[in-house]
Amino acid sequence: MQSKNIQEETKRRRTFAIISHPDAGKTTLTEKFLLYSGQLSEAGSVKAKKGGKSARSDWMAMEQDRGISIASTVLQFEYQSNIINLLDTPGHRDFSEDTYRVLAAVDAAIMVLDAAKGIEAQTLKLFEVCKARNMPILTFINKWDRPSLDPLELMDQIEDAIGVQTTPITWPVGPGGEFEGVINRNTDQFIRFTRTSRGATAAPEEPIAVDLAVDEGEHFNRAAEEVMLLDEIGATHDEELFLAGETSPMFFGSALTNFGVRHLLDAVVNLAPAPTSREGENGSVRKIDDQFSAFVFKVQANMDPSHRDRVAFMRINSGHFERGMQVTHQRLNKPFSTKFATSMFGSERDTVDEGYPGDVLGLVNANDLRIGDTLYAGEAITFPPIPRFEPELFWSARPTDVSKTKQFRKGLNQLDEEGVVQVLRDLDAPTASPVLGAVGQMQFEVFSHRLEHEFGAKVEMNPTSWVVARRTNEETANKIRELRGTRVLGSLDGTLFALFDSTGRLMRTTNDNPEWVLERVVETAG
Numbered sequence: 001m002q003s004k005n006i007q008e009e010t011k012r013r014r015t016f017a018i019i020s021h022p023d024a025g026k027t028t029l030t031e032k033f034l035l036y037s038g039q040l041s042e043a044g045s046v047k048a049k050k051g052g053k054s055a056r057s058d059w060m061a062m063e064q065d066r067g068i069s070i071a072s073t074v075l076q077f078e079y080q081s082n083i084i085n086l087l088d089t090p091g092h093r094d095f096s097e098d099t100y101r102v103l104a105a106v107d108a109a110i111m112v113l114d115a116a117k118g119i120e121a122q123t124l125k126l127f128e129v130c131k132a133r134n135m136p137i138l139t140f141i142n143k144w145d146r147p148s149l150d151p152l153e154l155m156d157q158i159e160d161a162i163g164v165q166t167t168p169i170t171w172p173v174g175p176g177g178e179f180e181g182v183i184n185r186n187t188d189q190f191i192r193f194t195r196t197s198r199g200a201t202a203a204p205e206e207p208i209a210v211d212l213a214v215d216e217g218e219h220f221n222r223a224a225e226e227v228m229l230l231d232e233i234g235a236t237h238d239e240e241l242f243l244a245g246e247t248s249p250m251f252f253g254s255a256l257t258n259f260g261v262r263h264l265l266d267a268v269v270n271l272a273p274a275p276t277s278r279e280g281e282n283g284s285v286r287k288i289d290d291q292f293s294a295f296v297f298k299v300q301a302n303m304d305p306s307h308r309d310r311v312a313f314m315r316i317n318s319g320h321f322e323r324g325m326q327v328t329h330q331r332l333n334k335p336f337s338t339k340f341a342t343s344m345f346g347s348e349r350d351t352v353d354e355g356y357p358g359d360v361l362g363l364v365n366a367n368d369l370r371i372g373d374t375l376y377a378g379e380a381i382t383f384p385p386i387p388r389f390e391p392e393l394f395w396s397a398r399p400t401d402v403s404k405t406k407q408f409r410k411g412l413n414q415l416d417e418e419g420v421v422q423v424l425r426d427l428d429a430p431t432a433s434p435v436l437g438a439v440g441q442m443q444f445e446v447f448s449h450r451l452e453h454e455f456g457a458k459v460e461m462n463p464t465s466w467v468v469a470r471r472t473n474e475e476t477a478n479k480i481r482e483l484r485g486t487r488v489l490g491s492l493d494g495t496l497f498a499l500f501d502s503t504g505r506l507m508r509t510t511n512d513n514p515e516w517v518l519e520r521v522v523e524t525a526g
Contacts, residue, residue, distance in 0.1 A: 001121070003289035005320075006288065006289040006319065006320055006356060006357070006359075007289050007509075008290050009065055009069070009320075009330075009356040009357075010274055010356055010357045010358060011274045011291075011367060011506075012081065012083050012273055012274070012276050013081050013082070013083050013085065013107050013274055013356060013357065013358030013359065014083070014084050014085070014107070014108070014269060014272050014337065014358070015085040015087070015105070015107050015276065015315070015359075015360065016084075016085075016086065016087070016106050016107060016108040016110060016111070016268060016272055017086075017087040017088075017089050017099075017102050017103055017106045017109045017128040017273060017357040018030060018086070018087075018088060018110045018112060019089055019090060019099065019103075019109050019111055019112070019123065019127070019130070020111065020112035020113070020118065020122075020123055020126075021113075021114070021120035021121065021122040021123045021148065022122065024113060024114045024117075024120075024123070024143075024434070025114070025143060025256070026088070026089075026112050027133070027143040027500065028255040028256060029110075029255040029261070029264075029421075030075065030088045030114055030196045031255075032199075033077075033084075033086065033261070034077065034081070034256050035201070035202065035258070036202060036258075036261055037078065037079040037084065037265070038077075038079045038267050039077045039190060041344075042200045043471060047372040050492045052102055055091070065073070066136055066203050073087070073344075074087055074088075074090045074313060074344040074345075074360045074362070075087075075088060075344070075345055075473065076343050076344060076345060076346070076359070076360065079265060079268075079269060080136060080266075080269055083358075083359070084268065084269075085105055085106075085358060085360045086361060087089055087105065087360065088099065089102050089126075093259050095144065095457065096279075097325055098298070098388065098419065099126060099129075100129055100153075100386070100387070101297045101298055101371060101386050101419065102131065102297065102298070103126070103129055103130060103135070104297050104386045105295075105296070105297040105298075105313075105315040105360065107136075107272065107274070107275055107358065108135060108136045108137065108138065108268075109130050109135055109136075109137050109138070109263070109275050110137070110138045110139075110140055110402065111123060111126075111127060111130075111137050111138070111139050111140070111206055111248070112140050112141070112142050112266070113139065113141055113145045113154070114143055114146050114379075115141050115142060115144050115146065115149060115176050115252075116143065116147060116149060116176065117149075117150030118149055118153075118154050118161075119157055119161040120160055121163065123288045124161060124162065124355055127162050130245070131162070131163075131164070131245060132139070132476045133245075134244060135245055135504055136242050136243050136245055136248075136271075136272060136273060136473050137164070137245065137248045137433045138248065138249050138250075138251065138264065138267055138268070138271065139158065139166055139248045139249065139250045139251065140250075140251050140253065140260075140264050141154060141172075141251065141252045141253070142253065142254065142255050143255075143256070144172050144176050144179045144252050144253060144254050144259070144260075145176075145177065145179050145254040145256060145257050145259065145288070146176055146177050146254075147175075147176045147177045147209065148175065148176025148177070150175075150380075150416060151168075151171065151172055151226070151252065151305070152226065152229075155168070155235070155250070156495070158248075161418055161479070162246050164245070164246060164247060164251040165235065165241075165246070165247045165248070166235065166247070166248050166249075167235050167236055167237045167242075167247050167248065167250060167303065167478045168185065168210075168230060168235060168249075168250040168251075168252075168253055169184070169186060169237060169249050169250065169251055169267065170182035170183065170184050170191075170250075170253075170260060170263050171183045171185065171223055171226060171227050171230070171252065172221050172223065172252040173190060173192075173216075173219050173223040174219040174223075174312045176353055178219065179193070179254060179257075179259055180192060180193070180216075180219055180220070181205075181206075181259070182252055182253070182259075182263070183210060183220075183223055183224065183227050184263065185227060185230070185236075187207075188209065188210045188211075189207045189208060189209055189210060189257075190207070190208045190209075190210055190213040190216060190381070191205050191206070191208075191263075192205070192206040192207075192208065192216075192221060192327060193205060193257070193258075193259040193260075195257055196257075196258065199256050199257045199258050199285040201258075203217075203257060203258035203259055205263075205279070207260070210224065212331060214380070214520065216228075217401060218468060229464070231305060234238070235461070236413065237249050237271075239271075240438055242271065243273055244352060247425055248268060249281075251264045251267065252261055253269050253433050254268060256289060256378070274298075274358065275288065275317075275357040277318070278286065278317045278318070278383065280381040280382055280383055280384075281382045281383065281384050282368055282382070284381060286317055286318040286381050286385045287318060288318055288362055289319070290318045290329060290331045290378075291318065291319045291377045291378035291379065292316070292317055292318065292319030292320065292321050292325070292375075292376065292377040292378075293316075293317045293318045293319060293374065293375065293376040293377070293381050293383070293419075294314040294315060294316045294317055294374070294375045294376075295314065295372065295374050295375070295383040296312050296314050296319070296369050296371055296372065296373040296375070297313060297314070297315055297371060297372075297386060298371065298375075298418075298419075298433055299311070299312050299313070299369065299370065299371055299417050299418045299419070299434060300312040300313070300418060301414045301415075301454070302450075302454045303419060303524070307500065308367050309362055310364070310365055310366070310414070311342075311344075311349075311366075311401075312362070312366040312369040312373075313360055313361070313362055313363075314360070314361055314363060314375060315358075315359075315360050316356060316357050316359045316361065317357060317383065318358070319359055319377065320354065320355075320356060321338070321341070321354055321355040321361070322353065323338060323339060323341045323351070323352060323353045323354065323455060324337070325338055325377065326338075326377075327375045327376060327377045328375065328376055328377070328380070329373065329375060329385070329386065330371070330373065330374040330375065330376060330380065330381075330382050331370070331373050332368060334370070336366075336369075336375060338363060338367070338375075339482035340363060340364040340365060341355075341361050341362070341363055341364075342362040342363075343355075343359075343361060343362070344360065344362050344363065345359070347399070349362060349364075353515065354471045354516040355361050360418065365476040366503050370417055370419070370493070371386060371418075371419055372385045372386045375422050381382050386433075387521070388419075388521055389420055389439050389521065390469070390520060390521040391437025391438055391439065391469055391521075392438070392440070393433050393437070393438050393439070393440070393441065394424075394436070394437055394463070394464045394466040394467070394469070394499065395434070395435070395436050395438070395444055395461050395464060396435060396436070396461065396462050396464050397412070397433065397434060397435070397436055397447070397448075397459050397460070397461045398433045398459065398460055399457050399458065399459055399460075400458045400459065400460050401457075401458065404456060404457040404458070405457075407456050407457040408451065408457040408459065410449075410455060411450070411451045411455030411457055412434065414452060414455075415447055415451070415490050416494065420443060420446055420447050420450070421435035421436045421437060421438050421443050421444065421447050422436065422438070422491060423435075423437075423491070423492065424436070424469075424489035424490065424491055424497055424499075425490055425491075426487075426489055426490075427489070427490040427496075433498070434489075435462075435464055435466065436485075437469065446459055447459075447461075450460055453469070454505070457495075459480065463502045465485075466487065466499040466500065466501060467498075467500065467501060467502060467505055468498050468499070468500050468502075468506055469497045469498065469516075469521075470497065470498050470506065470518040470519060470520065471494050471497060471498075471517075471519040471520070471521060472488070472497065472498045472516070472517050472518055472519070473496065474496065475517070476498070476517045477496050477498065479500045479516065480509075480515070480516075483505075483509065485498060485500060485501040485502065485505045486498060486500055486505070486509075487499045496505065496509060498518060506518070
């Protein structure tokens, strides 16, 4: 395809994630984006316009039972002639690693904050990951229909916590719980909102020029004074600073009542960046209009329970993708067929014939693909690996019924490849019970639940004596094996890990043997 067409199609793409602390309203906001884009005929109905699809982003049975997001989900839809690739991330702390992988695949993020709480621990951690990537972030202050902190106080709190200046685009009229509308600083309008029944349909908006809204009452007058203060202190959107990750455009609203949702979705299109060229591992740059390249950031099994299949999610970085094209699987250095390519909408999927930079597509039954793999056409390229979180909990696992050992091992391998947990094995005794590493307790619960319900292998799990792990090499591993209170295990990709039964033993070992290779994993969840 001509370079001009690839560039034009890329400009239409917006690929972003939503990050938040649990219960800040992320999943509700995701649903309302689908409502405003026309994908949903009615919010809360789990009904969609396109072929009766279910538009729930929480598609897994365990998610629906518990009311939490466990797995990241891809939703692709059109809005104002733009193609939106929205990656809905898990909100629970225990699934930070899945969110981290998603953040490697997007160009921007929306940070959703609870108006009554502001910055919370999980949001702060995820923001730091975004900031390390210089990722542009839009801030949405949600739940303004309820009692909240003062908006100026929220601005100060955010800037103190994350070191990024907020630049409000909309400003609330009325304190939390008395939400009348917003002042749009870009258009100099007061947008008055009207509630709809259960927030099931788009909220009617009545725009009034700020100059003509002087009789709108005390709440408007106070908001207008605060907007003047924002102008005086220079809290104004600057595109260059935003794209550099130094400032964050700020919006106020209520996903539950739909107030402010359209303004935020408009900002995704008008402010968030389109995909740009990405750098390979050796410093080479793959231009947007160069030949096809992509990387795998997520693997998910059993999204379709009736087929028990496996989907690898790839983010296209360059070129024009055509279903069925032969590409090269970089890690294995062999041809790879792409004939089973799909576009994703939660757990629903449609065969897709083409894609462009920024698009996230699923490759069905791509059994050789792992998280971090690169696919390319033409000149070789390798995209940087996706770092993993450092495990904080270590448990053992074994099937309760030895006759289910085959199913147990199949499920173990599959969930390891997905990154549900980190499976560490004794490379000298591969049939021995593995040690599972995780960031939080719920990862083990998900592992156990899925092994039983998807693979038919009920599992017994118990805490081990291991408390900390360090990455090592073969030379150091041989020496570690001679020490008490240690064990050496290997991961799926062959990486060796030294496990210690106390942080004190680890400290003594490193102090006594500074030349030994005992490296921290790149990221920590705390």
